[in-house]
Amino acid sequence: MSFVSILDSDNGKFSYLIIERPEALNALNANVLRDLDMTLEHLRRDVEQDRIRCIIVRGAGEKSFVAGADIAQMKDLDPAGAEAFGKQGNDVFLKLESFPVPVIAAVGGYALGGGCELAMACDFRICSDTALFGQPEVGLGITPGFGGTQRLARLVGPGMAKQLIYTARNIKADEALRIGLVNAVYPADELYAAAEKLASAIAANAPIAVRACKKAINEGAALPIDKAVECEEKAFASCFRTADQQEGMGAFLEKRKHEPFANH
Numbered sequence: 695m696s697f698v699s700i701l702d703s704d705n706g707k708f709s710y711l712i713i714e715r716p717e718a719l720n721a722l723n724a725n726v727l728r729d730l731d732m733t734l735e736h737l738r739r740d741v742e743q744d745r746i747r748c749i750i751v752r753g754a755g756e757k758s759f760v761a762g763a764d765i766a767q768m769k770d771l772d773p774a775g776a777e778a779f780g781k782q783g784n785d786v787f788l789k790l791e792s793f794p795v796p797v798i799a800a801v802g803g804y805a806l807g808g809g810c811e812l813a814m815a816c817d818f819r820i821c822s823d824t825a826l827f828g829q830p831e832v833g834l835g836i837t838p839g840f841g842g843t844q845r846l847a848r849l850v851g852p853g854m855a856k857q858l859i860y861t862a863r864n865i866k867a868d869e870a871l872r873i874g875l876v877n878a879v880y881p882a883d884e885l886y887a888a889a890e891k892l893a894s895a896i897a898a899n900a901p902i903a904v905r906a907c908k909k910a911i912n913e914g915a916a917l918p919i920d921k922a923v924e925c926e927e928k929a930f931a932s933c934f935r936t937a938d939q940q941e942g943m944g945a946f947l948e949k950r951k952h953e954p955f956a957n958h
């Protein structure tokens with residue numbers, strides 16, 4: 695049995711990746727992280743065969759995206775064990791962050807601690823009006839462990855990240871939207887339809903170009919602007935002479951709708 699499942703869309707080129715541990719509000723223990731890693735490898739093959747062009751990450755059940763790293767499993771770790779657990783989480787979240795196609799976090803309910811960190815490793819986040827975000831770790835006597843100190847600061851700025859992390863205060867969907875942690879908030883029963891609409895829109899665009907945009911944005915983010923724009927130059931160049939570039943530009947010039955993009 696795996697704690698992470700894949701649900702393919704009926705007609706779009708995207709799949710759900712579902713964290714499946716509802717009895718613990720989808721809390722991340724070492725087995726869930728192992729299964730997440732294996733599932734990403736499986737999905738990578740689907741990308742290579744152009745079966746999927748986007749992923750939606752969600753939690754099982756109505757109540758929670760992911761309620762954090764597993765506190766019961768962490769309680770008796772020694773420093774070496776904690777470092778290894780942190781590295782396991784960071785390694786798999788880095789793999790998710792650099793996954794070749796876009797990954798949307800659809801946050802329905804709790805995204806606390808490791809859940810907020812998982813959502814932040816995705817390309818962007820949308821959530822239900824019932825969602826709750828936070829890094830409550832200092833209230834448990836620890837720091838965030840799966841990238842929270844780094845990704846939250848990059849997403850919402852160091853001042854806001856420090857305030858949220860030092861106070862361990864959880865925030866509701868409207869505040870997450872205001873500070874830029876999520877892109878949009880939906881009524882709970884509309885969240886996944888909205889995620890699917892976004893995934894379908896992404897999947898309908900030229901996949902080589904979309905993947906190149908993701909790579910350029912991710913790689914450029916850590917570089918000074920003069921080096922960062924070089925990432926874009928390479929991304930831009932990689933699209934030319936592809937069939938999709940010829941078709942996309944040709945259709946515009948011929949004033950017709952382009953054919954579905956073929957990924958070559």
Ligand code: COA
Nearest residue numbers: 717718719721761762763764765766804806807808830831
């Ligand atoms: N680690 C391990 N187990 C967790 C968990 C976590 N992070 N979050 C929830 N669970 C478990 C609970 O222990 C409980 O298990 P039980 O039924 O065997 O007792 C089950 O999930 C349901 O949680 P419960 O607390 O009863 O639900 P609730 O609706 O009353 O509260 C939360 C929900 C999310 C507010 C609460 O579970 C919570 O505060 N969880 C921890 C959040 C956190 O600090 N995360 C960061 C960890 S570093």
